[in-house]
Amino acid sequence: MTVALPPADGVDLRVEDLTKRFGRGAREFTAVDRVSFHLGTGETLGLVGESGSGKSTTVRCLMGLERPQAGTLTYNGLNLRRLTYKAERIFRSQVQMVFQDPYSSLDPRMTIGQIVAEPLRVHTDLDAAQRRRRVGEMLERVGMEAAHMKRFPRSFSGGQRQRIAIARALVVQPRVLVCDEPVSALDVSVQAQVLNLIKDMQQELSLSVLFIAHDLAVVRYLCDRLVILEKGRAVEQGPRDQVYGDPRHPYTQSLLEAVPRADPVAERERRLRRRERTITTQEAEVAA
Amino acid sequence: MTLTSTPPEAEAPEIGADTPRTPARRAYEWLTPAGLGGGISRGLRGLFGRHTGALDRSAVVVSILLVAIAIIGPFVAPYDPYLAVPADALLPPGSQHWMGTDDAGRDVLSRLLVGAGTTLLAAVAVVLISTIVGVLVACVAVLSPRGVDATIMRICDIFMALPAMVLALGIAAALGPSLGSVVLAMVIAMWPGTTRLVRGILRVTMNAAYVESARVNGIGRFPTLVRHVLPNSLDSVYVQASMEISGAVVLMAGLAYLGVGAPPPSADWGAMVAQGREYITTAWWVATFPGLAITVAAIAFGLLGDVIRVRLDPSLRRKR
Amino acid sequence: MTAPVLEITDLTVSVPEVTRTDGGRGGLTLVEGVSLSLSRGERVALVGESGSGKSMTAKAVMRLDPTVDLSGSIRVVGQEVIGVPERAVRRLRGSAVSMVFQDPMTALNPVLTIGDQVAEPLRLRGVSRREARSRAIDMLDRLGVPSAARRIDAFPYEFSGGMRQRVVMAAALIGGPDVLIADEPTTALDVRVQEQVLDLLEEQSRELGLAVLLITHDLAIVAGFAHRVVVMRHGRIVEDRPVDDVFAAPQHPYTRGLLASIPSVDDDPTARLRTVDDVMQEDAALAASVILEEVAP
DSSP states (O other), rough: OOOEEEEOOOEEEEEEEEEEEOOOOOGGEEEEEEEEEEEEOOOEEEOOOOOSSSSHHHHHHHHSOOOOOOEEEETEEEEEEEEHHHHHHHHHHHEEEEEEEEESSSSSSSSSHHHHHHHHHHHHOOOHHHHHHHHHOOOOOTTOGGGGGGGGGGGGGGHHHHHHHHHHHHHHOOSSEEETTTTSSOOOOHHHHHHHHHHHHHHHOOOOOEESSSHHHHHTTTTTTEEETTTTTTEEEEEEEHHSOOOHHHHHHHHHHHOOOHHHHHHHHHHHHHHHHHHHHHHHHOOO | OOOOOOOOTTTOOOOTTTOOOOOOHHHHHHHHHHHHHHHHHHHHHHHHHHHHHHHHHHHHHHHHHHHHHHHHHHHOOOSSSSOOOOOGGTSSSSSSSSOOTTTTTTBHHHHHHHHHHHHHHHHHHHHHHHHHHHHHHHHHHSSOOOOHHHHHHHHHHHHHOOOHHHHHHHHHHOSSSSSSHHHHHHHHHHHHHHHHHHHHHHHHHHHHHHHHHHHHOOHHHHHHIIIIIHHHHHHHHHHHHHHHHHHHHHHHHHHHHOOOSOTTTTOOOOHHHHHHHTTTTTTTTTHHHHHHHHHHOOOOOOHHHHHHHHOOTEEEEEEO | OOOSSEEEEEEEEEEEEETTTSEEEEEEEEEEEEEEEOTTTOEEEEEOOTTTHHHHHHHHTTTTOOOEEEEEEEETTEEOTTTOOOOHHHBBBTEEEEEEEEEEEHHOOOTTTTHHHHHHHTTTTTHHHHHHHHHHHHHHTTTTTTTHHHHTTTTGGGGHEEEHHHHHHHHHHHTTOOOEEEEETTTSSSSHHHHHHHHHHHHHHEEETTEEEEESGGGGGTTOOOOOEEEEEEEEEEEEEEEHHHSSOOHHHHHHHHHTTTTTTSSOOOOOOOHHHHHHHHHHHHHHHHHHHHHHH
């Protein structure tokens, strides 16, 4: 049933001193401030930060949806800021993306089959029958049925739509999968399914994954390395165990602290300590 | 259309979105011909309340009926609508002439039936052409660099600043009285409204993730527009267009009333009302029947637009 | 024992006629036989996935959705809500029971100042402008909105998500309700802001004796917050127990599945995440016997 796919080859994605500003004059603000990181073959890199941290903007600059003011973006030697037509074709067929909102990332007027086949139409010269076969295979691989090809996105739940989005991204056998908060819009119980799927696909296809999230608990399952972003700056970077086990930057520490734990007694204790801390801070302010 | 001084970054209001219904906006909505038709239909909906099924069905039925009359009218008319029979002038409605005769002795009913084709065909043609032109210009605007986009929008603003009636009047008068010049004049008056509306919708649709997904696959801006953005944006256009038909019918009637339009003995309804105005007190039927026909057509098409809007409503779009 | 401030008995929410995704038409029951009660100062979490009926239950309490049919009984501070005229329910809204919604970005009217919106529940009850304004400032202050007196005339767009949620809460609490229903109030927020909002809710509940019904799909956030956890699935309640019990020894396999699927920073990162289905399949035998219990009268 499953066609043996060749493992993805070398990946060398480099982001150096990426800077992106929005607005003009007094309203200008820097969304991404000299952010640098690197993604290699078979690696999974997590880009973690709260809203406004610049993680989405960074990725959008990478994919060409925004134009940065400064910085170097290269993929396997190709300069992403100055892509020739041919280079763009290569880049786009090898680097695919899954978006955050499952309810708006699928064209509501196209059938699932058409949606998943679109990258094939753009990047390959397979004929309609071949495309249909591939789409069917891909859908089965992500846990859907080939028969779903004829249906429209509105018949499916959020979790299912993300699976479809993943199928669309992987149908052209890319080397890199960029995931922009793919589970943030899903119920916690459904998140587990989609995360497992991404992990499975990553292993099966030897993908390199760039995973953006705001939840540190979520990235732990997927990522070898992490970049923590705060207000546009990369404040900490390192291997997973180091970041979780020995966070250096206070922001990382506070993010870790804030992750809710499924232990009522411990949580109540934490809350109590937080309250006491606030009261003492307030008292200190009053005294000052 | 009212004078609007819009700041450069303003968008056209999304149909169905929560545009703040300030008193000014409400007044504007009411004053346009489509607004009046829509307003009446909303009023009727209020009356019918929960039983709007009947209202919707009658709107569809009447619209179809009108189209049917437009097509078969000429074949069913009992008398020649153009032949003047001075001896039979201004006869009241009776067994021979169900709607009476006008000042030249022509049967009003026959003229009504034949005029249906002219009036409705002209109205539909106007709306069709102006919508196509409007959508095309909106697409160009949305794909162009900011400067060109802004220029196009300013041109639209200029056109929309003049009341449609005045604009159409001027153009039609300049081109000489004929059905063709009226149609052209109305198209020129109406396309900017469509462009503003469509451009606003296109811009919103283009922010959707599925459009970004297409772009991220390297699909160019124009193919993305055609394949993804347009199909998802045209719902409002269909609704707007069907409501505009009622507006066009009324506008054309108004122009004919003012003496611009197809010359007599043309049987279009507006011209008929214009002819009959001198006899309103003496021979009421000459102007009243065509007037009623215009009203019924305006309401029917306005309601039809309402029906289409309700059916196209993405009530299936789920939110968590 | 004081009477419960919110008492839902055998609530059924159904839609009379709808076109289903399989093309058929017919009635649909969204919530069935739900019974639940809240006492003064009690914090209860109503947990379930999308489509479990938790939001519908919450909206039914305030009769917010006129298109659904309600049957059963809902008593708010002793007053029946089902089957009574609209104006009776209106009197309760804002004063006895209040609600906070999920998305703070759209919950506030962008063209009105936050002061107007927070004061609105009071103004609707005839409180004078001046007094309403001062109470609004007070409320915003209590909820931790900095420089409340100065920012009372600011517009929503000037505030971040977390701040807007506080403004929304201020508007909900200013009428002094006995019950606050929070429908996924933290879902759209970052983890740190989430924490702040929950802390705030808990504080207000403690200080004002406010009963809180927190609706969420995320079991993790309720651990430190709720006294009791009620789990819903497919329109029915499958578990209703004190929070410590639910986390330590969940009874229903569905609850176990929900708990297991929470990703944690303490688990082994190389292991697979357990999903609800995984857990439920493992407990097939137990599930059968529990479902039998549910179905039997």
